[in-house]
Every structure is written in structure tokens, then in C-alpha cells.
Amino acid sequence: SSGINAEYGDLSQPLPSESRRSVSYSNRNIMVFFKEWKTTFPHGPPKTNISPLIKTGRYFFLIAGVVYGYNRFNTLAKNEVAIKVHEDEVRRQFAERQKAKKIAAGEAEMNQLAVDIGVKK
16 A cells, blocks of 8 residues: 555566566566577477487587597697797898898988088098
8 A cells, every 4th residue: 555556566466478578487577688598498398318329429529529629729739830930030030121221211310410510521
């Protein structure tokens, strides 16, 4: 009989269904964002009698994938070492060229400054 019950209705009763975005849990509808998130199984519970061949195949392919990934990682790691050596050499050569350019530009600037202020060699 308080203002809350009059405004919001009887809270002991289940909430009204909200289109297709609600799921029922113990007489209450709780809103979900995607209907795929429902915990109920639309096609029944999962099968318990899975063939031993399928079970063995799953583990075989799981182990095969781990072995493949391990070998692939090692192959790529070896290739990366060779690539890094080449990149380091290219960086070293680039740094040498930049250093030479900087020295040449500094000398040219000093020579031009000497001409501008009238210093004779």
C-alpha cells in the first residue's frame, strides 16, 4: 500500500515479458542482450553417447594441431633471426650514410658562414 507498490506494481509477481529479449528464471524474466545467450537448450540437452571414433579423432587433431603449431613457430623463429640480422645490417649502413651526410652538411654550413662573415681561408 506504499507509494512504491502503487507506482511500480507488485514486485513479488513475475515481471511482464519483454518481447523476445527476456529469459525466464524461476518465475522472473531477466533481460538478455542476445537470444543466443540463453542457458536453455533449444534442441534438447547435448548428446552423451558420442562415438569413440569421434572422441579419438578430436584428441588426435588437437595433438596434431599442437605439434604443427610448435614446428611452425620454430620455423618462423629461425627465419626471424635471419631477417633481424639483415635488418640490423641495413640500419647500420643507413646510420653511416646519415652520419656522413650530417658531417658534410655541417662543413658546408660552416664554409658558407665563413663566406657570409668575410673570413678568408
